[in-house]
Amino acid sequence: MPQNGAGWCPADQGRTPPEGSGSGARRAVRPLLADADTLLAAARAVPADHDRALDAVRSVLDPLVDSLVGRELDTIPVARLRDVTEGRLRITAFEQAGFRTVGAVRTRSRYELRRLPGVGAQTTDQALAAAEQLAHAVRDTVAVRLDADAPDPATGALVVALHRLVEAGPDARRAREAALRLIGRLAEPVASAAPARGRLRPLFLGREARGRVAAAVETVRSVLAEAEEQRLPLLFGQVCVDLLRADEPEAAAWVDFELRSAEYYGLLAELSGTGPDREAAEGFLPSAIADRVRGLRLDDTLLRVSLRGYQSFGARFALAQKRVVLGDEMGLGKTVQAIAALAHLAAGGENRFLVVCPASVLVNWTREIRARSALGVLPVHGPDRNEAFGEWLRSGGVALTTFDGLHALPDAEAAGVRPAMLVVDEAHYVKNPGTRRARAVAGWADRAEHVLFLTGTPMENRVAEFRSLIRLLRPEPAPSVGTAHGAAGSPAFRRAVAPAYLRRNQEDVLPELPALVRADEWVEFSEEDLRAYRAAVDDGHFMRMRRAAYAVPEASAKLARLRELVAEAAGNGHKVVVFSYFREVLATVRAALGDEVFGPVAGNVAAGRRQELVDAFGAARGHAVLLSQIQAGGTGLNMQAASVVILCEPQIKPTLEHQAVARAHRMGQIRGVQVHRLLTADSVDQRMMTLLARKDRAFDAYARRSDLAEAVPEAVDVSDGALARLIVEEEQLRLGRL
Incomplete structure (x- = not known):
């Protein structure tokens, strides 16, 4: 059994730790368990409050989706029911009764259909089952559109319900996950430590039972200390406040939607299950690469923004493949995907990152990193760049510099530093390997474990440029990429360059277009x-x-x-x-x-x-x-x-x-x-x-x-x-x- 002060024994009850004995980690047992009760209650409130917010959205969303599905089924000829049943269903009786569409059949009751001449119980069951099968297929293709210029009561109610979750932000999901983990770790030890709450009951326990109680108390003590370190009580409290706020006025919710529609649509796709086709969202990568990327869990602890599914995949692609070109079409958030990759590495203990970009977007990068993450950012630019560079070497963070500024800095080897990730925005600026800027980028790329090139121009039409870029990243596949791949079209090109190139187009991953x-x-x-x-x-x-x-x-x-x-x-x-x-x-x-x-x-x-x-x-x-x-x-x-x-x-x-x-x-x-x-x-x-x-x-x-x-x-x-x-x-x- 642990010694007094290191674990628990009956004599500990109500005792105040001696001054200088350490901290709350050695505090009296009953207050410790009371704190554990409070934290457990807060943890259990988080998923309950989150579920209520989700249910509020679904209560409005489900009827909207059902309406869209019904409209679509009303355009599908009734003859399609025969196709679904592979010809086994006789539909002549339905056609003769005036049923023209699948929707007309699906909305009738079994009793109504069985009253039709020539339609028996088996035919009725087959027809309704086939109609429901088509309805499920259609449900995967419909998408709810939110039109701020032509709002109606249903979509207005949906925007108001979504607003609460958008306002809570990514912390709501993080808090839920952390709460469920905490409950799993803390509930059983708290229950096992129950005898320690009383003054007399522990005296009737045997030695072995006292040992189990002492072990449970120590587990509670350890879990509480870890929760404090991770600031979970504050996270749980803030998220519950956000999720329990009164509904925003509809007009104000619509204004918020216009300001950050991507976050609303991201939530909508997640809750309705009507997101983009998975292969399209994953850039039609070969299954072996896509599986490896999916297997990487993105740590978004330091992010302040929710990612769309395709954005999370893009960040994980950069991390799993290590040296890649992210070539998403403009407007899909390449910058935030890069920031997510940096935040993941920072959450794992890395502390030096380098972003190189044109001078025209340096300020934008600074603002984006500060707004979307908890990462420290340090512009290394202008007359004070050498001092800023020295500060980065000492303290770390995300150093931001321009193509022209990079070559004026000590090279990576001379600086004696290996950035955890090098990000190069507008990477087509270094397509010519003979230029000074390309040589400077190449020097840093050689020293960095992860390298991420960003470009919105489609590389399929610029195979020569792509080969130049890929040589800076990973020379081995570059010779295998020939101009014929570009001429053969996008699928052939993407198969050839899959280990190092990911591109998604708007129409493939944003089903809510036009946004x-x-x-x-x-x-x-x-x-x-x-x-x-x-x-x-x-x-x-x-x-x-x-x-x-x-x-x-x-x-x-x-x-x-x-x-x-x-x-x-x-x-x-x-x-x-x-x-x-x-x-x-x-x-x-x-x-x-x-x-x-x-x-x-x-x-x-x-x-x-x-x-x-x-x-x-x-x-x-x-x-x-x-x-x-x-x-x-x-x-x-x-x-x-x-x-x-x-x-x-x-x-x-x-x-x-x-x-x-x-x-x-x-x-x-x-x-x-x-x-x-x-x-x-x-x-x-x-x-x-x-x-x-x-x-x-x-x-x-x-x-x-x-x-x-x-x-x-x-x-x-x-x-x-x-x-x-x-x-x-x-x-x-x-x-x-x-």
Whole structure:
């Protein structure tokens, strides 16, 4: 039996541990077991509260899915019942009775069908069984669509029910899993330690029984200490609070849906079982590779966002295969998959990671890592990059640098460090192995255990580029990939490169298309941009401040990012609409992209000519770019041929931006729409975003959906003049302090 103080004996009852005896790990037994009771109660509340939230969703979702299934069955000829039964079912009697569809048979009772002439008990049972079999097959293909522009009571109730789970976030699932594990480990020892709760009962136990009780107490002590270390009491309490919140007003829930529709649809697919085809979600990988990837459990402890199924698979592919290209189509979240892989390694004890990206997305990466994970991030860029690099070597975290900045740093061998993972965004930048940037990346790739290249351009059409990239990752399969694989089409190419390449397309993994996906693209001023911006601030010229990021086109960080987005869209065959408030900015964009663009659709262009430009843009084969002044193209014109929208700057009136996006994301759109808003950090853009975000979201929801808001945007928007004056004053004050 353990010694007094190290375990339990009757004399321990009610004793306060001697000062300096250690900690709560040696505390008196009865308070210890009381704490265990409290923690068990909290743990049992988590799955119960989670189940109630899930049931609330299913109570609304199931009738919606049943309705969709019924509609689909009403379009399937009754003759299909014979096919399902392999010809055994005689359907003549049903046809003669006027039954035209499978749905008409399925909705009748057994009694009603048996009353039909020529239909007996066996035929009735066969017909209903066949109809139900078809209904199950159809259920796997239907998807509930959530339309914020045309809500109805059923989908409104569904969005409200989903909101609670979305608000709880990934912590709800983590808490549930942790609670069930804790219950499994703690419930039995607490029950076995019950004799230790009394003062007299332990005296009647034999030596062996006292030993069992003492062992149970020590197990409880150990589990409680581990739970404290993992902060489980706090996690359980917070999740229960989130799951028990009162329902959000429907309008506010719809606004939240528009802001993060991907999370709503991810939950919806999970709960309805109507997610994408598994082979498509796994990039049609060979079964041996897919099985290995599935077998890896992703540790998302350090993530702050829920992953879609295909995103989780992408992160696990990078981890299981170690040195790969993730080539998902734009809009599918390659960045968050990379962050998930980094977070998994960090949760396992790794502490140094390196991300290399174009300068135009450095700020975006910083914000994404901070928003979506608990990882430390350190930009290694600019004049202080050597000091930042030294800090990374000492303290670890995620170092972010640019292609140009990487070669200026000590190489991996000289630095004496092996990053747990190297991530290279826009990896096609290093397709030429002879360039300085490619050599710098190759040096770090040789030292890193995991290497993840990200590119949204389809490699099937760029086999030579792919071979160059793959040589940096794993030279052995590169020679086996020939141009014939690309010519043979995507399946042949993907089979050849499966160990190192994963690509999924939107239509394969997002069954809810068309969806609206918004991305804020943050960049930093170049030195030339900053000079132009400071001059505009000094002059107190608000409009010039807004377009200063384009004042020097050859040095413009925003323009560089815009070119990258257009190039990626071109690689995927997407049409693009570029909106700006300023004709001058559109002229700069046109000069940067060349003459192969349509427009601009602007205020000085006659209405008939505007429509001609939009029609020509829509009729163009494949990729095309349309330029439009946001005031001129934001209303009245239908641009649903576009699936990518780029906003050159934020707008003073939110409704102006909403209406512009609605030109592409509207009835008739058959693809998901990606909206990229170009923003400059520490500038008028950031001030505008902060000030506009202060508006009450619920009021904005009601107002923006009213007829008044559609007809008179000024009725709900802030005053242009007041906002401009406030921002100019704040920026003059801020820059005056620098």
